[in-house]
Amino acid sequence: MAKDERRRGSLTAFLKEEAGAKGFDVCRVTHPASIPQAPQRLSDFLADNHHGTMDWMAETADRRADPRVLWSDVRSIVLFGMNYGPDSDPRVILERPDRGAISVYAQNRDYHDLIKGKLKEIATRFAARAGEDVKVFVDTAPVMEKPLAEQAGLGWQGKHTNLVSREFGSWLFLGSLFTTADLAIDVAETDHCGSCRACLDACPTNAFPTPYRIDARRCISYLTIEHKGRIDPVLRPLIGNRIYGCDDCLAACPWNKFAAAASEIKLKAREDLKAPPLSFLLGLDDASFRAFFSGSPVKRIGRNRFVRNCLIAAGNSGSTALIGICADLCRDPSETVRGMAVWALSCLMPRGEFEEFAAERQEENDAGVLAEWRLAGVL
Incomplete structure (x- = not known):
């Protein structure tokens, strides 16, 4: 048993050191059975049609709700977070209606490419060291990264349904590594939202029917990115000059006051995308x-x-x-x-x-x- 514990500790420490070396700000581990409430929550979300036209969410519901359905051999899940916090309040551009407001995350290079490339490098080194199988995922795969990140201790899912961190506020890119290796499991984070509803009140389109629930059909991020068809005329005036995504609920989070701006080396915003x-x-x-x-x-x-x-x-x-x-x-x-x-x-x-x-x-x-x-x- 002591030998197994030492191996788990050694492999986990190696992963976290690699994560830091590759520019990730936080790395934690959970187990694949850590989100038993996810299937019902996802089922309720889909039953209420809150996914809008994102049919792929329903098509992949079984795999999305349980990581073991996605990959039956997985024994540990590693969550990685990279801070992309802005250096100023992104809502200032809303006062310039002749300019387009692009969400903070999209003012940089595509984070899917950035994070997945780094995760693949970590996975290759880890697999060679551990002699175990690995798979990496960044957003586009049917992985419920936010509930898993909560269980891994990166933060908690706030009332706006996004992950909130005591260190980085609402500004974390997430990626995950699934592995057949047994790793040391981290302690889950608890909810620190309390009675605050700043994120809910900040939403221009009232996209939150209740705290911790989002109706994508009213969400500006969904409407401007995922939705391909005609946008409801009632919602158009509420969109303002937001042309790609919306940062209002994220920017309103009081926990952001503890978050430092992202490293310019990793995620420097393009000047021509700040207020085009x-x-x-x-x-x-x-x-x-x-x-x-x-x-x-x-x-x-x-x-x-x-x-x-x-x-x-x-x-x-x-x-x-x-x-x-x-x-x-x-x-x-x-x-x-x-x-x-x-x-x-x-x-x-x-x-x-x-x-x-x-x-x-x-x-x-x-x-x-x-x-x-x-x-x-x-x-």
Whole structure:
């Protein structure tokens, strides 16, 4: 028994040393049976349709709810956290409606690539040392990283459903390493939210039906990133100038006061993504969009969905300087873009001018775009 304990301790210490050497700020271990409440919570979330159009969540529910279904041989799960805290309050840009607000996490290089590359290096060294099998996952796999991270002691799931750390606030990227090795298990973190509801009150769209529950269909991060279709007209004015994600609930967390800004070496934000002008973003075609967002997670949603988001921001901006480019986008090849351009123009143009523009519009056959013209009251 003593030999087994020494081996567990030695392998765990090795992993944590490797994590620190690769730039992770925290590394803890839990066991695969540590989240028995997850299946029911996930089932309730899906039953309420709070996942919106993210059908992959329902399709992978069994594997997502229990790590042992995903990989039956797993015996230990290692959670890694990397601080990406901003050096100032990201909500300041909301006071500049002619600029696009991009979520803090997406102002850097794609964290999936950054973290997965580092985890693969750690996994290779660990497997060679331990003689055990390993698998690494970063966000895109059906792994419930936040409940596992809570059980591993990295933090707790706050009322906004994101992980909160006493050391890093709400700003941790997560990754996981599954292994067949027996490792020393860390103590789970407890909930320190208390009576605070700052994150809930900060949500512009009231996306939290109750504390610790989120309805993705009202969440700006979901709407601007995951949702491919038409965005509910009722929610559009509430989105403001948030064109990719939303940091409001994260930034409101009082635990952030203990969090240092992320290392510039690891996660330095691109200056041109901190407050890009909507006038520039609206003019991106597919090629220039791909070039401008090279290496950024924004690139994953594609130009058309991104310009859709920018048009919502344009409509909310009150800037008549954007009328010309919005009018041009009413003739865009993408029906997604055309439809939202109609809405933006209806918000920015004086009514008489808008009606004249509508009367001169090109023939439109797409049902979604026609629905926007009807919404604007000119059909």
